[in-house]
Structures are given as C-alpha cells and as structure tokens.
Amino acid sequence: MSAIKLALIQMRSGTDPERNLDDAEALIREAAANGATFVLTPETTTLVQKDAERLFEQIHSxxxxxxxxxxxxxxxxxxxxxLIGSMALKGGATSDDGRDRAVNRSHLFGPDGALKARYDKIHMFDVALGGGETYSESTNYAPGDRAVLTEAAGGQLGLTICYDVRFAALYRRLAQAGAQMISVPSAFTRPTGRAHWETLLRARAIETGSFILAPAQGGKHEDGRKTWGHSMVIGPWGEVIAHLDHDEPGVLHAEIDLDEVASARSRIPSLRNDREFTGP
Incomplete structure (x- = not known):
C-alpha cells in the first residue's frame, strides 16, 4: 500500500497579500496538525486582484x-x-504590444523546504461568459510552455492550474510520463464551476487513471470576483473520494492509495492503446 495523507486548502484570498499569507499559513498548519503530509493550496493563493495596475504594484519577481x-x-x-497552487509573479514575457506581463506559477516545496518544482500555467482563460463577465488572462499573464512532472509525498505528481483542466492532451501527456496524481489548483468562476467543475475533474481522472487533487478558491472576493469553491479529490476510477460541498474557507482531508493507479490502468489500458490516424 502506498498511502498518502493529504489535505486541500480552500481559500477566499483577497487584495492584501500579507493577510492572504497569514490565512494560508493558518490553514496549512491546521492541516499538518491533523496528520496531512502533503498539503495543496488553490490558484492565486497570495492575491486575488483583477485591477491590473494594482496587481503589478503588489507582486514581485x-x-x-x-x-x-x-x-x-x-x-x-x-x-x-x-504545493502552493499559484502565485502571480513579475517576469513574464512581454506582450506583442510591449506590455509587461506576470506569470501564474505553482511552487512545490519538499519537507526540507527545498523547491522541488515550479510550473507556469499554460492555458490562458480568455473568455466572455455573458452578462458582462469577461476574462482576458493573456493581457496580464504570459503563458507557460512546459509540462512538469515531479515527485511529491513518494508519488509522481503532474502540475496543472485551473483552465488547464479543459485541455485533455496535457493530462494524457503527464499520465503517460508517469503521473499518478495531478494537481488542479483553481479559482473557477461560479457559472463555469456550477456547470463543469466536477464533470471535468472526473473526466480527467477517468481518462488518465490518476488521482486528481483540486483545491479551490471560493466565495465573493474583495475585488468583486465570485468563485465556486467545492474543492475535490477524485480517484483514478473517477469516483469522488472527498469534497467540500460549499465555498467557505477550510481544509479537506483525504487518504489515497497510489496502488489504485496501477489497478485502474490495468483494467482500462487506454494510455497504452493510442493509435496514429489521419484526417480530418
């Protein structure tokens, strides 16, 4: 048995980075005190700020x-x-019109405090949801261009962030490279979260035979953004192992057995059954 005691941190980060850090630390300490050896926080852990000018005033390289x-x-x-699901940092490639851009970056720290891996969100959330709700991440953020697989808590972890979950090819690539767990720290909007959050997470688990670990932002934030919450752990057979049925800050505990990954993949060996084809 390759069991891991993990905890997902659900937050409602605001516009004050220092307060967000304090909130995150308190929840991480609570998770560890209750036995978690692998703790994950959501996307934009340190700052939720939709005003671009204020964003760049508050972030650092x-x-x-x-x-x-x-x-x-x-x-x-x-x-x-x-795993700090993501932080906004200066230093992204400038846009075509010369604008400075940030990166949306995950950081994985080991039990000795060493940085094991970092990952820059590849897919930018550029969308009009209707009702005046629009997002254009690529205006302020430069996309990453590299998938990342690393070791975490004795298993192989693939790193993704939020909107990446809609791009199945990334998850398949990570699983075929050996990922047993895939992290999906997120700040899903309420409309898309209500409609698609659980369905997408379960689909990615089923397609890859992997554990999907999805800590989320939830609630109405200081900058006016509203996120879905409902952090979830999904098993490699697509079953919901643990979830929060709300958008309030808190800790979601789960114990997972990595041996279940090999079992699921042996039952449905789709990762080995790819075929070349032509068209359309």
Missing part, C-alpha cells in the same frame, strides 16, 4: 517574493510536501 521564503520555511518546519 521570484528572487524577492517574500511568500516563497515563507512557504519554504513553513514546509520545512512542518516536515510536509507543500
């Missing part, structure tokens, strides 16, 4: 970002693997 040091020290002091 990676070499001077205080949250990176603080989370590394926290992982070290608690002796846990800690």
């Amino acid at each position: 990676p070499d001077v970002e205080p949250a990176i040091v603080r989370f590394a020290d926290l992982a070290d002091s608690l002796g846990i693997d800690l």
